[in-house]
Amino acid sequence: MFSHLQPTPIDPILGLMAAYKEDPNPQKVDLGVGVYKDENGHTAVLKCVKEAEALRLKLEDSKTYIGMAGDLSFNSHIEKLAFGPAHQVLLAGRVVTAHTPGGTGALRVAAEFIKKANPDATVWVTNPTWANHVSLFQAAGLKVKEYSYYDWETKGLKFDAMMAELATVPAGDVVLVHACCHNPSGMDLNFAQWQQFAELAKEKGFTPLVDMAYQGFGLGLDEDTQGLRYLADLVPELLLCSSCSKNFGLYRERIGAVSVITADSKTADIARSVLLAVVRSIYSMPPAHGAILVSHILNSAELTALWHQELAEMRNRINNYRQLIIDKFKEQGIAQDFSFITRQHGMFSFLGINKEQIEQLRKDYSIYMVGSSRVSIAGLNHSNIDYFAKAMAEVLKG
């Protein structure tokens, strides 16, 4: 039967990562995948993670199963990071969390959970959104539709169009929003816009699903959750998918969490049973390593302080490069306005250049970015920023 299989195109982001790896050009620049790199172009293990790993080695005395919900200490920490320690949804016992294999695992569990709650649900995603969102929800048998979000003309948001389209979404459908650091555009809702979105969700009765893959990479750990926390104040039900890939630098350990927020604690108990049944039918239980590391860090005031410092370093380095790109482009005589880059947050921005220009950058300069012109700003450093700016100047000349 395998002879009937048709080849499947490789995921655009992971395909790019593989192509970059194979490129022998020593000047190659990786602006593709959303992975933080330091000034040396290296994705180092955070110091707080190294210390937590040493602790784990010392303290761990069993490899027995951890259960379908995963590490309960991790789950409690992740809820507090997201909502703050005293949010009403936590105090009222309205949140159920399971730790998952990465943020993608969280989204897939959320998709299966939605399917159980309403098999006919449509999941509405931003236009554009993370390349994997659409296939992930479709793979769970859900319908996916897009709503207006990024405005290629103004390099801002199509907020009015977004609100008008979401006003037609019925109760029983799910609207995915990015908590912060929108992937791929870097363009986030401001707090006033979050408030309007929350009011609309409450009025129309659709269920928000907040994807929070970059907490701490935008404005700060708490600042990045302002919209989410307001939303949770207003609506009776929502879903949250969190990831520790970026903010703890735990990419390959695959550690994330799915949280279901219900109208009351009785429904939360039912939601827990459904969530765990979903987990059992996919992977039974999550891997423990990443969750134990995060728990060790957040259980220790010292390691938490170190983590805050390392996270701030990553965030500040990216933000500095947002300004540096503009300065270097000016130095190269680029007249086009790229000031929008400093109005965006997180790892990504769209450069807004066309397919031919993206292809030319890759072919002639070994500069890699996603086909939508999404760049991962963390791929830039002092050794390659001038090279990148010069190449851009050449390509923009046409």
Ligand code: LMR
């Ligand atoms: C990205 O968008 O580059 C990251 O989230 C990595 C991935 O899995 O696509």
